[in-house]
Amino acid sequence: MAEVRARVELKVGAKSNIDAEILSFRGLKTDKEHVAIIFKSADKTQPVPLVRMHSECLTGDVFHSSRCDCGEQLEETIEKMGHEGGIILYLRQEGRGIGLYNKIDAYQLQSQGLDTYQANNKLGFADDLRDFYEASQMLSALSVDKIRLITNNPKKVKELKSYGINIEEVVNTAAHIKHGNENYLKAKVSHGHHSLKL
Structure with missing residues (x-):
């Protein structure tokens, strides 16, 4: 199922260069082009790897949108894995899971006072359409069946366990609060029950 491996240098912030390997897959449930980014650990004694399932967020990951904390979570994870592997x-x-154009429609509804979940619901979508079977x-x-999940x-956590992945530890990310994402983070805590200290 693993397909092609290529080494890449990831630049996080203005200074750090972190060496990683990017891996494509074939035979997944859908035709979506998911990839794994693999970081080597200097400490070979860590038998259980850190893993983060990060859903693509063009606005946050690339453009650091004020509406979310996705880019900051991704950068935090890359820096952590640059040191510890994962x-x-x-x-x-x-x-x-609603797609980019629908997400922009949801942004418009959020500008009118709806939270991120209410906006998705108003557009006719469930709270969260993501399925993590392909991650499993x-x-x-x-050949990874035991992880420390970021x-x-x-x-x-619930879905990966249901697909047979043993989660030894859950590692929380920091709360990346910035102007514009406070309501988004509050909704994640109150509605999505995310473990965030706001």
Whole structure:
């Protein structure tokens, strides 16, 4: 199922260069082009890798939108894995699975006072359409069945466990509060039950 490996240098912030390997897959459940980004650990004694399932967020990951904390969570994870090793499963599930254009429509509704979940619901979508089965396929292809999961989201923990992945530890990210994302983060805590200290 693992397909092609290529080494890449990741630049986080203005200074750091972190060496990683990017891996494509074939035979996944859908035709989405998910990738794994693999960071080597200097400490070979860590048998259980850090893993983050990161859903693509063009506005946050690339443009550091004020509406979310996705880019900051990704950068925090890359820096952590640059030191400790680990695997980022970068999943093409924009906007909790509703797609980029629908997410921009949801932004417009959020500007009118709806939170991120209410906006998705108003557009006719469930709170979260993401399915993490393909993430479990990717881990299986990498011969990984036991992980330390970087997440604040209990849905990710529950789903991965249901697909047979043993989660030894849940590692929370920091709360990346900035002007414009306070209501978004509050909704994640109150509605999505994310483990965030605001």
